[in-house]
Amino acid sequence: MTEPVDFCRLDEAISRYVRPGDAVHVMMGHSRWSALVRELARQHWQKPSEFTLIMASLSSLGAVLFRAGCLKKVVTVYSGDSFPVFTPNPVFQQAYGSGAVEVENWSFLTYIQRLRAAATGVPAVVTGSVRDSSMAENDAYQEVDTAFGRVGLVAPLAPDVTLVHAAVADRQGNLAIAPPMFEGVVGALASRRGVVATVEKVVDDLRPWSTLVRIPAHRVRAVVEAPFGAHPGGVYAGPAGSRLPVQGYLEDVPFWISVREATRGADFDAWLREWVLEPADHDAYLAKLGPERLAELVRAAADAPPPPPRERSGQPPTGAERAAVWLADLVAHRVAETGTDTVLAGAGLANLAAWVGVGRAKAAGHQVALAAELGLWDYTPTPGDPFIFSFHNFPSSAMLLDTEQVLGNLVNGAFLRSIACVGAAQIDRTGDINTTRIDGGPYLVGSGGGNDVITNADEVLVVGTMGRRRFVDKCGYVTSPGRRVRAVVTDLGVLSMRDGELVLTHVAPGPEPLADRVAHVKDRCGWDLAVSPDLEELREVTAADVEELRSYDPHGYFLGRARTPVPTTGSTTER
Incomplete structure (x- = not known):
């Protein structure tokens, strides 16, 4: 019989349900971060926990777990920065290059298909990807001749535990997330011991939004009510007519950029102390961000974006x-x-x-x-x-x-x-x-x-x-x-x-x-x-x-022109 879901604090969720040596899956929906990952780094800072991190897109904040020294291996699709541009990150480069952290590379589809194989309990799933690429050399990929032709197969990838930020939970522990869903929930369903979740809000009943309930309580071990728990990621509450009972907020692009810049400088350890190690809990983290910044992220999500600024008009093309x-x-x-x-x-x-x-x-x-x-x-x-x-x-x-x-x-x-x-x-x-x-x-x-x-x-x-x-x-x-x-x-x-x-x-x-x-x-x-x-x-x-x-691209992030200062909050459009 499934145990009741544990509604607990952030520190309790990690200490009770994540163990050294675990394969820890960080689920990537449109909310691409969770306060749980920050807490995982805090509790296992410089400990030989030897986690295998299963995370589709590491982005700049993935460097937090690398610097924490608690990783043995990463199974991923993308190891790099996302804001303001998609670039390699020196923390990942150094760790992979030195062999301090092993990396196993997949494409998005094969990564998801491996999780689906584990969730459905089958020995392999057919894929049309990675053939004729270097990823075809991965141990978990094989090509076989069948009566239906030659097919590529990927083996199951089963995490021990999945960490996720969902928009809303109910009192039973069902989790609701609005689309788009990125990798979906197959990793959560594939986890051996289940899901540990942060949510914006806990409500009595999610049945009015049943079409947006993605993960059943039967697969959830713990729920932490943590407003802005996806920060610097955002939360989309859903389209008009089916919106979840929660305030959405935009991704905090300037914060993402600050992480990216910190990983490239000598002050990354100072940044980690300020934003990961020193805040005593999630409330302290939010207080450090400040109510004005958080309110602007909410407001920006509700407003139509302003027209883009006109910059460098008349200058020759790059x-x-x-x-x-x-x-x-x-x-x-x-x-x-x-x-x-x-x-x-x-x-x-x-x-x-x-x-x-x-x-x-x-x-x-x-x-x-x-x-x-x-x-x-x-x-x-x-x-x-x-x-x-x-x-x-x-x-x-x-x-x-x-x-x-x-x-x-x-x-x-x-x-x-x-x-x-x-x-x-x-x-x-x-x-x-x-x-x-x-x-x-x-x-x-x-x-x-x-x-x-x-x-x-x-x-x-x-x-x-x-x-x-x-x-x-x-x-x-x-x-x-x-x-x-x-x-x-x-x-x-x-x-x-x-x-x-x-x-x-x-x-x-x-x-x-x-x-x-x-x-x-x-x-x-x-x-x-x-x-x-x-x-x-x-x-x-x-x-x-x-x-x-x-x-x-008025700021020239991708077009190769001189960049203006980043916006103070929200999207890459100035407000």
């Missing part, structure tokens, strides 16, 4: 902006030419270009849906906020789903045509992409959902500025195989796939003779780049093109 404009052109053209149903973009430059390209395609009458792996389907991006998972994009979505539904059933589904727009830390002459680690060099960030869409989308469009460090003869680590890559758009031209190899098919305009511009592209490439006999010249980038891009 290389990144030129590449993004030409990718937007290509996206709009391919949607029109192929009747593509959906475009999914990776974060950053690829995302901004996809937003512009899909916007143009829709304006021309094409019914194409923007998708985001967090669980957004057919959403409208918010001007002034370049972050792909911005809470401001949730209300405009035609459907709010989870990663498995978006990546597995729609973008990579059997009956919809899709385009993936992505960036690449490295790409080689065959289109293979590396975003995980440099041979003999640093760790990068990992796959995220990149492998899933690059492996399975109908076609892949890549964007990045041209340089020998990015364009290499052969990737030493293959995060995503290049067989679906159609073109790579750069600031100097476009490389297109011809007979299994990328060749120069379009060159950027400029005052220099054509031969000089071609020579410059070849010089910036890490292999002997072939030039198409039908080489074309790209169009000039106009001021209107640049203004359209900058309307989404």
